[in-house]
Amino acid sequence: MPTLPEGSIQLEHIWKSYRADLAVPQFYDQLKRLTRSVRSSGRPNHRWVLKDINLEVEPGSSLALIGINGSGKTTLLKVISQVTYQTAGRRIVQGRIGALLSVASGLHPDLTGRENVFLYGTVLGMSRQRIRQRFDEIVEFAELTDAINRQVKFYSAGMLVRLGFSIAAFLEPAVLLVDEILAVGDANFQQKCLKRIGEIVREGTTLIYVSHDLASVEASCSRALWLADAVVQAAGPTNEVLQLYRDSIEQNAVLTSSSEGEVRVLKVELRATDGGQLRSGCDMEIRLTLNSPEPTDAMFFIGISQGTAFPMFVVAHHGVFPAGDFEVRCVLEHLPVPKGGYSIWAAMTGAKAKVLLPWNPLMQFDVFGPAALPAPEGVMIMTPIYVEAQWQVN
Amino acid sequence: MASIVEPGPSGWDTLQLGDPSTVPAEPPSELLYHHQTRFFASLRRLWAHREIVYTLAERDFRAQYKQATLGIMWALLSPVLTLAILIIVFSRAKTFGTEHLPFALYAFVGILCWSYFAASLGTGGNALLTNKALLSKTQFPRECFPLGTMTVSGINTVLSWIPLAILFVVFGRAPAIATLWTPLFMAIEVVFAAGVTLAVSGLIIQMRDLVQVLPVLISLGLFVEPVIWPFYRIPKYLQPIYSFLNPLGPVIDNVRRTMLHGWAPNWGLVGIAALGAVTYLLLGYRIFKRLEVQFADIA
Numbered sequence: 281m282p283t284l285p286e287g288s289i290q291l292e293h294i295w296k297s298y299r300a301d302l303a304v305p306q307f308y309d310q311l312k313r314l315t316r317s318v319r320s321s322g323r324p325n326h327r328w329v330l331k332d333i334n335l336e337v338e339p340g341s342s343l344a345l346i347g348i349n350g351s352g353k354t355t356l357l358k359v360i361s362q363v364t365y366q367t368a369g370r371r372i373v374q375g376r377i378g379a380l381l382s383v384a385s386g387l388h389p390d391l392t393g394r395e396n397v398f399l400y401g402t403v404l405g406m407s408r409q410r411i412r413q414r415f416d417e418i419v420e421f422a423e424l425t426d427a428i429n430r431q432v433k434f435y436s437a438g439m440l441v442r443l444g445f446s447i448a449a450f451l452e453p454a455v456l457l458v459d460e461i462l463a464v465g466d467a468n469f470q471q472k473c474l475k476r477i478g479e480i481v482r483e484g485t486t487l488i489y490v491s492h493d494l495a496s497v498e499a500s501c502s503r504a505l506w507l508a509d510a511v512v513q514a515a516g517p518t519n520e521v522l523q524l525y526r527d528s529i530e531q532n533a534v535l536t537s538s539s540e541g542e543v544r545v546l547k548v549e550l551r552a553t554d555g556g557q558l559r560s561g562c563d564m565e566i567r568l569t570l571n572s573p574e575p576t577d578a579m580f581f582i583g584i585s586q587g588t589a590f591p592m593f594v595v596a597h598h599g600v601f602p603a604g605d606f607e608v609r610c611v612l613e614h615l616p617v618p619k620g621g622y623s624i625w626a627a628m629t630g631a632k633a634k635v636l637l638p639w640n641p642l643m644q645f646d647v648f649g650p651a652a653l654p655a656p657e658g659v660m661i662m663t664p665i666y667v668e669a670q671w672q673v674n
Numbered sequence: 675m676a677s678i679v680e681p682g683p684s685g686w687d688t689l690q691l692g693d694p695s696t697v698p699a700e701p702p703s704e705l706l707y708h709h710q711t712r713f714f715a716s717l718r719r720l721w722a723h724r725e726i727v728y729t730l731a732e733r734d735f736r737a738q739y740k741q742a743t744l745g746i747m748w749a750l751l752s753p754v755l756t757l758a759i760l761i762i763v764f765s766r767a768k769t770f771g772t773e774h775l776p777f778a779l780y781a782f783v784g785i786l787c788w789s790y791f792a793a794s795l796g797t798g799g800n801a802l803l804t805n806k807a808l809l810s811k812t813q814f815p816r817e818c819f820p821l822g823t824m825t826v827s828g829i830n831t832v833l834s835w836i837p838l839a840i841l842f843v844v845f846g847r848a849p850a851i852a853t854l855w856t857p858l859f860m861a862i863e864v865v866f867a868a869g870v871t872l873a874v875s876g877l878i879i880q881m882r883d884l885v886q887v888l889p890v891l892i893s894l895g896l897f898v899e900p901v902i903w904p905f906y907r908i909p910k911y912l913q914p915i916y917s918f919l920n921p922l923g924p925v926i927d928n929v930r931r932t933m934l935h936g937w938a939p940n941w942g943l944v945g946i947a948a949l950g951a952v953t954y955l956l957l958g959y960r961i962f963k964r965l966e967v968q969f970a971d972i973a
Contacts, residue, residue, distance in 0.1 A: 295701040298971060332697045341686070361813045364970040365709060368701035377813060385807035390737040402729040403812050431740070503686045511697050516689035524689075 286375040287339030287454040287486040289360060294369035296330040296355055329355045331510040333369070339454070342487040344501035344518060346494070346525055351507040353490045357381060357457045360488065375454025375486075378405055383444030383461045389433035393424055393443055396432050400447045414450045421476070422446035423469075442469055449476045455486045474500055494522055526586070526621070543572045543628050543637040546605065550624065550645050553611060559648040564615045568608045568626060570637070575603045576630050581639070582610055583625040584617060591625060592617065597671040601628075607674045621646050711963035716815070723814045730805075730822030734797075735829060753789070753834035757782050757841075775934050776845050782838055783933060784901035786831065787926045790860075791867045791899075792892050793827035798871035799888050802879055802973055810970045817962065820875040824868060850936025859925045859932075862944070862951045866921040869954030876965040879973050900926050914946050921947035921954070 284290060330352045337343055345353040358364040359371060361379035386400040397418055401411040411418075419428050422442040427435065435443070445461060458477065477500050481487045491497050497504065497518065504521035506513040508528075514521050547569035552562040566582060577600050583591030595610065623644050628637035739745045761778050798820040802809055805819045842849060878884045898920065900907075905927035908916055917924045924940065924947040931937040 293701065293705050295705070332701070358810075358970065363810065363813045365967045366707050368705040368707055370705075379811070379813060381811040382807075385811050388733050388737055390740045391733060395733070395736060399729055399733050402725050403808060403814065405814070408725055408729070509694065511694045512692035513694075514689060514691050516686060520689040 284372060284374045285339050287484065288372075288374050289335065289337040289455060289486065289488070290370075290372040291333055291335040291360070292370040294330055294333040294335075294356075294359055294371060295328065295367045296352075296359055296364070297326040297328050297367045299326050328510050330359065330366075333512060335505070337486055337488070339375075339486055340481070340484045341503060342481045342489065342501040344497040344504040345488065345490045345507060346492075346497060346504055346521070347507035347513075352510050353507055354381070354459055356507065357459050357488060357490060360455075361457050373455060376405060377455045377457065378448060378451035378453030379457040379459075380404070380445070380448040380461055381457065381459045384440045387432050387440060387444060390431060392431055393419075393422075393428040393435070396443065397428075397447055400444065401451075404448060404451055405453065406447075406451055410452075418446045418450050421449060421472075438466060438469070445469075445473055449473070449480070453485060455488070456480060457488045459490045460492065470496070494526070498522060523621075541628070541635050541637040542574075543570055543576075545570055545626065545637070545642055548624065548642045550643075557648045558615070558645060560615060560618055562615050564612045566608075566610045566612065566624065568610075568642070569605060570601075570608065570628075571605050572601060572603055572636070576601050576628075576636060578628050578630045578636055580608060581625075581627040581629070583627075583639075584612075585623045585625060585641070586617075586620060592622075597673075599671070599673050601673060609672045609674065611670050613670070615647065617647055619647055709964070709967040711960070711966075713959070716817075716959075716963055720815045720817055720821075723818060726814050726818045727821045727825060730818060731825035731829070734823060734826045738826070749830050749833040750836055752830075753782075753786070754837045756785065756789070757837065760785065775930075779841055779845055779847070779934065780930070781902055782841055783930055784899070784926050786834055786838060787860075787863060787922065787929055788896060788899050788901045789834070790827055790831040791863060791870075791922055792895065793830065794824045794867040794871050795874060796889065796892055797823040797827060798867075799874040799878055800885065801871075802875050802969060803885070806973045809973050816966045816969055817872065817959075820871050820962075821868070824864075824871060828864070849933050852932035852936050852938065855932045855939055856929055859929050859939075859944070862921055862948050863925045865948075865955050866925075866951035869951065869956070869958035871958070872955075872962040873958035876962040876969075879969055880965065899923060905930075913943060917943045917946040918950040918953075921951040923947070 333356060345356060347353050355364070357379065358381065359366050360373060361377050361381070362371070362373075363379065363381065386403050387396045388399060391399060394415075397415060398408060398411055401418075402408060419425055422439075422445075424439060424443060424446075427439060432440065432443070441461070448456075448458075456477075474496055477487065477489070481500070487501065489497065489501050501518050503516065504518040505515045506521050506525050513528075514524050545568060547567075549565075549567040550558065551565050552558050553565050554562065556562065558564060568582075578598075580597045580599065580601070581594050582596075583594040585591045593616075595612070597608075597610070601608075621644060623641040625639060625641050626637060627635070627639035630636045739748055742748060744751065757778065760781050797804075801819040801823045802816065809816070809819070874884065874888065878888070896902075899922055905913075905923060908923075924943040928939045928944055932939055
């Protein structure tokens, strides 16, 4: 077997099972586990978290792992980094691994920021000498110049994330594993982190990135692997895999839309007011036909999403809605979305936050126009945008 | 490029779809992962990560005294207080005999030796549990956790030799020249403590009941060891086997012999104790490495 170059990852038929959760482990089971080889046959209570995963990553490439919660992404990272051991299969990773699987767990609350830089840096695999050399850069990156001598328990959540990520950002491993760590922290710092991750990849580090934030996945990884129910669903170029993944989420969303509210949607119509194609910058008219058993004083919400359940923006209107069939017409002026596939969502909330129409996707539509918004490499485009809207209720 | 049996999604340029229906329900048995622990490879890996042991020790040591007004002074005060209690409780009960030595001095030497072992086992045995968060997020050798806490216990023990020096002054005595053997005895103790601590810290992950049993066993140990009774009370013919099974016994005895009496070490028993300690270490390390495969999963 020829050795692989530094920074490559090769997984062959990786399987991983966890034992089923037993609230009270039986003493007898424990004795049995101790007396026989742990991995031998007959795992009575277990569930497979990863099944037959094959993966080859070349040095210097960037791979995103996507999938819903519990699909095995983090476990796969843990197997790659050998935090945990696979149940079956072969794992080869060449070179030093830097695994940032959690931002705050390595930080000790009673120690100061400075002490924690050394603690966490060493634990993640940096030599103390290297930490000393890069200490100032780490502190500067974390924007903690004033607070670095303060005990970490007095840090805000955002400061903890900044400290944790900054230490990891200067690890210089051959393989960098990053697990969903940017969820906290403000938008500015997220941008900075993505930029730093981009730099690390350009310097030749192999990146494996786990995130639910598909925008950041798109910004930082050229390849993606979609895991669902412990198996690989799709692998390939990021945009193609993401497309499949988004479609599956949308399908699920439509499937789960229930009829729990009183108000029902009868019909959804979308068109450009000038009669042309739906395209970026046009005025988009949304006509919803609904039915309500009684007149209501309610808040009406319409949102547009790009696949995931989080809307890019929501517009809302407070009004009195009649009983029986009625129509809501809403014009979104200068439709502020780039070319792509989108979903339209609606919800209606009555007095005392009573849900009249639950927040559900109504239909998918395509927007034509110029290619997706251009952005500098490694920059994630955040989507909270303000949209001018005119409302009318008939 | 390496050739593998069935290439996975290696051609990343085109979209490849997985087919869940082709995935078997269980992995074929020839693929099952067998955790191999090669002793010297493990040691090399541990040596390469030695900075982590220091760092974890430093973390625990610093955190231990953070925000305490007296700070690091407590490392000196705690053994003095223990000694004070011991003197108060046992000063009148000299039934065990102290070999014509002041009881405080006699007992304190025993306690110093014993407390290192007790602290190592008490904190080190639980080290994997208390570091659960790190354990499940990092990949360095797991031995670093118990060895880190053992280092802290070591520092605390070294610091508590200072009150011992004070005690010598109080009783107007000087340690004998044979005291220079002490590091050797302590080394035997460290090896013994490491073996037991490694085994217990690994087993405790599997058997949480040990968390409750451990303190009881440790406090029992205070009476099993010749801390407040003299070693010569053990029948001569039992001494070798006792020394092998419990290397700490001859360690305590020989520290007293050399430091307080100025006698030569009892080399026979010291040798047996060293042999026992090494056996414990090899066995403990083996148990630890064998169990480590599931630490992160069930801790």
